Amino acid sequence: MTQSARYDAFVAKRVSIDMTRGKPAPDQLDLSQALIDEAGTAGYRSRDGIDCRNYGHLLGLPEARELGGVLLGLPASQVVVAGNSSLELMHDAMAFAMLFGVPDGEPWRKLDDVAFLCSVPGYDRHFAICEALGIRMIAVPMREDGPDMDFVAAQAASDAAIKGIWCTPLYSNPTGTIYSDAVINRLASMPTAAPDFRVFCDDAYRFHHLTERRHASADVVAACVAAGHPERALVFASLSKATFAGGGIAFLAASPRNIDWWQRHLSVRTIGPDKLNQLRHVRFIRDQANLARLMDRHRALLRPKFEAVLTTFDALLGGVPDVWWTRPAGGYFISLYTPKGLARRTVALAQLAGIVLTPAGAAFPYRVDPEDSHLRIAPSFPTLAEIELAAEGIALALLRAIETRE
Amino acid sequence: MTQSARYDAFVAKRVSIDMTRGKPAPDQLDLSQALIDEAGTAGYRSRDGIDCRNYGHLLGLPEARELGGVLLGLPASQVVVAGNSSLELMHDAMAFAMLFGVPDGEPWRKLDDVAFLCSVPGYDRHFAICEALGIRMIAVPMREDGPDMDFVAAQAASDAAIKGIWCTPLYSNPTGTIYSDAVINRLASMPTAAPDFRVFCDDAYRFHHLTERRHASADVVAACVAAGHPERALVFASLSKATFAGGGIAFLAASPRNIDWWQRHLSVRTIGPDKLNQLRHVRFIRDQANLARLMDRHRALLRPKFEAVLTTFDALLGGVPDVWWTRPAGGYFISLYTPKGLARRTVALAQLAGIVLTPAGAAFPYRVDPEDSHLRIAPSFPTLAEIELAAEGIALALLRAIETRE
Numbered sequence: 001m002t003q004s005a006r007y008d009a010f011v012a013k014r015v016s017i018d019m020t021r022g023k024p025a026p027d028q029l030d031l032s033q034a035l036i037d038e039a040g041t042a043g044y045r046s047r048d049g050i051d052c053r054n055y056g057h058l059l060g061l062p063e064a065r066e067l068g069g070v071l072l073g074l075p076a077s078q079v080v081v082a083g084n085s086s087l088e089l090m091h092d093a094m095a096f097a098m099l100f101g102v103p104d105g106e107p108w109r110k111l112d113d114v115a116f117l118c119s120v121p122g123y124d125r126h127f128a129i130c131e132a133l134g135i136r137m138i139a140v141p142m143r144e145d146g147p148d149m150d151f152v153a154a155q156a157a158s159d160a161a162i163k164g165i166w167c168t169p170l171y172s173n174p175t176g177t178i179y180s181d182a183v184i185n186r187l188a189s190m191p192t193a194a195p196d197f198r199v200f201c202d203d204a205y206r207f208h209h210l211t212e213r214r215h216a217s218a219d220v221v222a223a224c225v226a227a228g229h230p231e232r233a234l235v236f237a238s239l240s241k242a243t244f245a246g247g248g249i250a251f252l253a254a255s256p257r258n259i260d261w262w263q264r265h266l267s268v269r270t271i272g273p274d275k276l277n278q279l280r281h282v283r284f285i286r287d288q289a290n291l292a293r294l295m296d297r298h299r300a301l302l303r304p305k306f307e308a309v310l311t312t313f314d315a316l317l318g319g320v321p322d323v324w325w326t327r328p329a330g331g332y333f334i335s336l337y338t339p340k341g342l343a344r345r346t347v348a349l350a351q352l353a354g355i356v357l358t359p360a361g362a363a364f365p366y367r368v369d370p371e372d373s374h375l376r377i378a379p380s381f382p383t384l385a386e387i388e389l390a391a392e393g394i395a396l397a398l399l400r401a402i403e404t405r406e
Numbered sequence: 407m408t409q410s411a412r413y414d415a416f417v418a419k420r421v422s423i424d425m426t427r428g429k430p431a432p433d434q435l436d437l438s439q440a441l442i443d444e445a446g447t448a449g450y451r452s453r454d455g456i457d458c459r460n461y462g463h464l465l466g467l468p469e470a471r472e473l474g475g476v477l478l479g480l481p482a483s484q485v486v487v488a489g490n491s492s493l494e495l496m497h498d499a500m501a502f503a504m505l506f507g508v509p510d511g512e513p514w515r516k517l518d519d520v521a522f523l524c525s526v527p528g529y530d531r532h533f534a535i536c537e538a539l540g541i542r543m544i545a546v547p548m549r550e551d552g553p554d555m556d557f558v559a560a561q562a563a564s565d566a567a568i569k570g571i572w573c574t575p576l577y578s579n580p581t582g583t584i585y586s587d588a589v590i591n592r593l594a595s596m597p598t599a600a601p602d603f604r605v606f607c608d609d610a611y612r613f614h615h616l617t618e619r620r621h622a623s624a625d626v627v628a629a630c631v632a633a634g635h636p637e638r639a640l641v642f643a644s645l646s647k648a649t650f651a652g653g654g655i656a657f658l659a660a661s662p663r664n665i666d667w668w669q670r671h672l673s674v675r676t677i678g679p680d681k682l683n684q685l686r687h688v689r690f691i692r693d694q695a696n697l698a699r700l701m702d703r704h705r706a707l708l709r710p711k712f713e714a715v716l717t718t719f720d721a722l723l724g725g726v727p728d729v730w731w732t733r734p735a736g737g738y739f740i741s742l743y744t745p746k747g748l749a750r751r752t753v754a755l756a757q758l759a760g761i762v763l764t765p766a767g768a769a770f771p772y773r774v775d776p777e778d779s780h781l782r783i784a785p786s787f788p789t790l791a792e793i794e795l796a797a798e799g800i801a802l803a804l805l806r807a808i809e810t811r812e
Contacts, residue, residue, distance in 0.1 A: 021461070029450075029459040036682070039445030044435075053435040053650040055427070083489050084680040091675040095501060099515075099539065109505075109515050125674075132674045133505065244459040247682040268531075268538045269497040274490040276442070276653040277680065 003316075004403055007353070007396040015354040017390045022173070022332035023381040024245050024298075031297050032243040035284050042280045052275035058267055059259070064278035068251045070288055072203070072237060073219055079253045080262060082273050086238040086250040090200060091129050093234055093252070096265045097163070097198070098133050103231050103257050105196025108135075108163060116200075117155060117165035119147035121335060121363030121374050123173040123202065126166045130365070137365035138162065142175055146183035153190040160193035164200055169217035171205035174335050174363050174376040176328025184218040189227035196231075199224070203237040205331040207295045210303050214292070215329055221253060230255045239281060241332070242294060249281050305379040305387045309334055312391035317398065325377075334377040335363075336394070342401045343372045349397035355390050409722075410809055413759070413802040421760040423796045428579070428738035429787040430651050430704075437703050438649040441690050448686045458681035464673055465665070470684035474657045476694055478609070478643060479625055485659045486668060488679050492644035492656040496606060497535050499640055499658070502671045503569070503604070504539050509637050509663050511602025514541075514569060522606075523561060523571035525553035527741060527769030527780050529579040529608065532572045536771070543771035544568070548581055552589035559596040566599035570606055575623035577611035580741050580769050580782040582734025590624040595633035602637075605630070609643040611737040613701045616709050620698070621735055627659060636661045645687060647738070648700060655687050711785040711793045715740055718797035723804065731783075740783040741769075742800070748807045749778045755803035761796050 001009065044052045047063050059065065060081025068079035082089055098114075101107040108114045115136040118127060122142075130137050138155060141148045147165070156162050167187065169179040187199055201220045209215065224232040233255070239248040252262060285291050310327060313336070317323050322339035338346050343360035350357050358376040361369040377394065379387050407415065450458045453469050465471065466487025474485035488495055504520075507513040514520045521542040524533060528548075536543050544561060547554045553571070562568050573593065575585040593605055607626045615621065630638040639661070645654040658668060691697050716733060719742070723729050728745035744752050749766035756763050764782040767775040783800065785793050 023461055026457060026460075029457065032459075036448075036450060037446045040443045042442075044442060051432060051435065053438075053653055054432075055429055055646075055651045057652075085676045085678075088676050095505065099501065099504065125677075128674050132671070240461075244682065245461045246463075246678055247459055247680045265538070268534050270491045270494045271531075272491075272652055274653045274680065274683065276650065277683070 003396065003399045007349070007400040010393050010396050011353045013354070015389055015393065017354060017382050017386045018356045019378050019382065019390055020356055020358050021381070022378045024241055025301065025381050025383070028298055028301055028380075029244060031294060032284065035243055035280050038284070039280055042283045044276060044279070046275070046279055050275070052279045055271045057272050057275055058270070059263060060273055061275045061278040061282070063282050064249065064275075067282050067285060068253070071207075071291065072235065072251060072253045074221060074253050078221070078256060078259055079251055080259060081278055082250045082252065084240070084247055084250065084277070086202070086204065086236040086240070087125055089250055089252045090126070090202065090236050093200070093262070094129050094133060094135070096262075100265060102196050102198060103261050105194070111161065113161040114163055115159065115161045117147070117152055117162060118365050119166065119172070120365065121174055121369070121376070122166060123168060124362045126200075126202065127365045136161070139365055140165070142172070142177055144177070145180035146177060149183055149186045153186060156190055156192040156197060158193060162192070163194050163196060164198035167199055167201045168204060169201060169220060170203065170215060171208060171328060171331030173204065173331060174333035176326045176331050176333065176335070178215050178329070179217045181218045184220055184223050185227070188220065188223035188229060188232060199233050201233055201235045203235055206237055207242055207291060208332070209295065209299060209330045210306055211329045213329065221255065225255070231258055234258060239285065242291060242298070243281065243284065247277065249278050302380060304384055306334065308384060308388045309377060309379050309391040312388065312395055316392065316395035320399070320402065323398065332378060332380050334379065336375040336377055336398070338373045338375065338398055339402060340371045340373050342398070342405060343369060343375055345401040345405075346375060346394070346398045349400050350394050353393045353397055355393045355397070357394070409802065409805045413755070413806040416799050416802050417759045419760070421795055421799065423760060423788050423792045424762045425784050425788065425796055426762050426764050427787070428784045430647055431707065431787050431789070434704055434707055434786075435650060437700060438690065441649055441686050444690070445686055448689045450682060450685070452681070452685055456681070458685045461677045463678050463681055464676070465669060466679055467681045467684040467688070469688050470655065470681075473688050473691060474659070477613075477697065478641065478657060478659045480627060480659050484627070484662060484665055485657055486665060487684055488656045488658065490646070490653055490656065490683070492608070492610065492642040492646070493531055495656055495658045496532070496608065496642050499606070499668070500535050500539060500541075502668075506671060508602050508604060509667050511600070517567065519567040520569055521565065521567045523553070523558055523568060524771050525572065525578070526771065527580055527775070527782070528572060529574060530768045532606070532608065533771045542567070545771055546571070548578070548583055550583070552583060552585035555589055555592045559592060562596055562598040562603060564599060568598070569600050569602060570604035573605055573607045573626075574610060575607060575626060576609065576621060577614060577734055577737030579610065579737060580739035582732045582737050582739065582741070584621050584735070585623045587624045590626055590629050591633070594626065594629035594635060594638060605639050607639055607641045609641055612643055613648055613697060614738070615701065615705060615736045616712055617735045619735065627661065631661070637663055640664060645691065648697060648704070649687065649690065653683065655684050708786060710790055712740065714790060714794045715783060715785050715797040718794065718801055722798065722801035726805070726808065729804065738784060738786050740785065742781040742783055742804070744779050744781065744804055745808060746777045746779050748804070748811060749775060749781055751807040751811075752781060752800070752804045755806050756800050759799045759803055761799045761803070763800070
C-alpha cells in the first residue's frame with residue numbers, strides 16, 4: 001500500500017482521539033487514590049495543632065510550606081503554598097505587577113510599553129496571560145540548552161520595556177529542553193535595562209522524568225542571589241501532575257522580599273488557602289523519596305506512550321527531509337517539526353483522520369508560528385492503544401501533507 | 407463596687423479573648439465533619455461521569471452550579487462555582503474591571519478617577535480591595551433598611567467616576583441590616599452616570615439566620631433585569647460559614663453576559679477549580695432543605711453567644727446616654743456605638759483588660775470612623791463562657807472610657 005493509500009485507509013477507520021492537552025490519564029490519577037480514600041484519616045488537625053478547617057494561614061499551612069521547601073530546595077519561609085493551580089499564581093503575579101508593580105519598580109500599567117521575552121515554541125497559557133494584559137511578546141529561539149542567551153541578553157540589556165522572561169527550565173513545554181547551568185547563570189547574572197526584571201520560572205515538570213535519569217536544572221533562586229539579583233526569580237511549581245490535575249497544590253518560591261510583596265497583595269484577595277487539601281497532600285506525599293517513588297509509577301505509565309509515538313515516527317517518518325521530532329527525557333510533550341508551511345495542513349489532515357491535535361501555532365506568541373512547522377504532541381491522556389493509532393495517523397497526515405503540497 | 411472598681415477588678419482577672427474576626431467556632435466546624443469522614447465515599451466521579459480529579463470545567467462542576475443555582479434562586483448557567491473564598495471572586499472581579507473593564511465599559515485603569523460607594527459601617531475587606539486598587543471610596547450612611555438611597559442615587563446619577571457600590575443585602579457586616587425591597591429596587595433601577603455601574607453584592611450571610619425567622623432580601627439579579635439593567639448585579643456568596651471557613655466553595659452569580667465576561671478572563675487564569683471539593687459539597691449539602699437544617703444547628707450554637715452579649719450590654723449599658731447597639735437577626739456581628747470620640751479609647755481599654763477587638767475604624771473606608779464611635783463585636787469564635795466574660799469586659803471598658811473622657 002502506498003503512503004497515500006494508507007492515509008485514506010486510516011481515515012476510513014473513523015477513529016476519535018483527543019491529543020490536545022497535557023492531561024494525566026485516569027490510571028495516573030489512580031496512583032493517588034489514597035488522597036481520597038484516606039481523607040478521613042488525614043482529618044483536619046495539622047502537626048502544629050492548626051485547625052485546617054478554619055480561616056487563616058495566608059501563605060499556606062506551615063508543614064505544607066516545609067514540604068514545598070524540601071521539594072524545591074529552599075527554606076520554607078521562601079515558599080508559598082496555594083490552591084490547585086500554579087497557573088493562577090503566574091497570572092496573579094503578573095496581574096499584581098501590572099496593577100501595583102514588583103519590588104524596585106512602578107506599576108507596569110503606568111508604562112506605555114511592557115514586553116516579555118518568550119522562548120518559542122513555548123507554553124500557550126503563558127502567552128495567553130501576556131496577551132490578555134497587553135504585554136508585548138518577543139519571541140526568543142529555543143536552543144538545545146535553553147533560550148538563545150545571546151539574543152536574550154542583548155534584548156534585556158537594551159530595552160527597559162522588557163520586564164521579564166518566561167522559562168520552563170526542566171523538560172520545557174513543548175520541546176523537552178533542559179536548561180544548562182550556563183543558561184541559568186546567564187539569566188541570573190545578565191544586566192537588564194529594567195531594574196525590576198523578573199524571570200518567571202515555571203518549574204512545571206521538575207519531578208516528571210521519563211527516563212531513569214532524574215535530570216535537574218540549576219536552582220534559579222540561588223543563581224539570582226549569587227549573581228546579586230536576589231529579587232529576579234519567581235518560581236512556580238505544583239503537584240498537579242503528581243497527584244490530581246484539578247485537585248493538587250501549587251507553590252510559589254522567591255526571595256524573602258518577593259514573598260513579602262506577594263503576601264501584601266494576597267492579603268487583600270483572600271483570608272487563606274484550602275489548608276485541608278494541603279494537609280492531605282502533606283500526609284500523602286510525605287517527603288522527596290516518597291514523591292520520587294510516586295513519579296516512578298507515573299513514568300511507568302507514561303513512558304510506553306512516548307515510546308509508541310517515537311517508534312511510529314521512526315518507522316514512518318525516519319529519513320523524510322525536513323521532518324524531525326524531539327525525544328524528551330521528561331515532561332508531557334513531543335514536538336514534531338514538519339517541513340515549513342505544513343503544520344496547519346497536517347493538523348487539518350489529522351483532524352480529518354479523527355485525531356484532534358493542539359492547533360498549529362498554539363506554542364507561539366499570538367498563536368502564529370512564522371514557519372508553520374511545529375506540532376505539539378500530547379501523548380499522556382489517551383490509552384496506549386489509542387496513542388499507537390494516533391501516532392500512525394499523525395505521521396500519515398504529515399506524509400499526505402508533504403505529498404500534496406503545492 | 408463602682409463601675410470603675412469593676413473595670414479594675416476585671417483587668418486583674420488577666421483574661422485573654424480574641425474577638426477580632428467573624429470566625430466560626432470549632433463546634434460549628436464539627437457540624438460538617440461528614441465532609442471529611444465521608445470523602446472516600448464521595449469519591450471522584452460526578453453524577454455526569456466527570457472525573458473530578460482531572461483538569462477542566464472552568465466555571466465549576468455542573469451539579470455544583472446546579473446546587474448554587476438552587477441556593478441562589480438562579481439558573482445554573484448564571485452561577486459560577488469556585489474555590490474556598492468568595493473574597494477572591496470579589497477581588498478578581500474588581501481586578502478584571504480595572505485591567506480589562508466590564509461589559510459596556512472601558513478598563514477602569516484608563517480612567518483618571520474611579521470611585522465606589524461604600525455604606526458605612528461596612529466590611530473592612532471590601533474597602534481594602536478598593537484601597538489597594540486606588541479606587542476612591544465614598545462613604546454612604548447606613549439606614550435601618552439599607553444604604554441611604556437618596557444619597558446613593560444622587561451620587562451615582564451625577565458622577566460618572568462612580569463605577570459601583572458595595573452591598574451586603576442580608577444581615578450586613580457589621581450592622582445586621584436587612585435591605586428592604588424598596589432599597590434593592592432603587593439600586594437596580596436608579597439612573598447612573600457610568601454606563602458600566604456595578605452592584606457588588608456580597609451575599610455572605612444569605613443562609614445565616616440568628617432567629618427562627620428566615621429573612622430574605624430581594625433577588626438583586628432579577629431586580630436589575632426587571633429594571634432594564636441586566637448587567638448591573640454581581641452577586642457573591644459562599645458556604646464558608648456553612649461548612650468550613652477555609653475549605654468551603656464560593657459562588658459568583660450574574661447575567662449571562664457577565665458570566666461570559668468572567669469566563670473569558672478566568673480562562674486565562676486557570677484550567678479549572680478544585681472539583682473534588684465541589685463534589686464533596688454537593689453530596690453533603692444536597693439541597694436547600696438540608697442546608698437549612700445545617701444552618702439551624704449553627705444557629706443553636708451561635709444564638710446563645712449573641713444573647714450573652716446583648717444581655718450583658720442591656721444590664722451594664724442600658725440607659726447610658728449615646729450608647730446603643732444592634733440586635734441582629736442574622737450574620738456574624740453586633741455593632742456597638744459609643745459616645746462620639748470614644749471608640750478607639752474603648753478598644754484600648756478592652757485590650758488592657760485582655761479582650762482584643764477589631765480596631766476602631768476598621769469598618770470604615772481608609773480605617774477612619776469620623777465619629778470614632780463604632781465598635782464591631784464578633785461573638786462567634788470564643789466559647790460561650792468567654793463571650794459572657796468578654797461582653798462584660800467590653801461594657802466595663804466603655805464605661806471607664808466614658809467616665810475618664812476629657
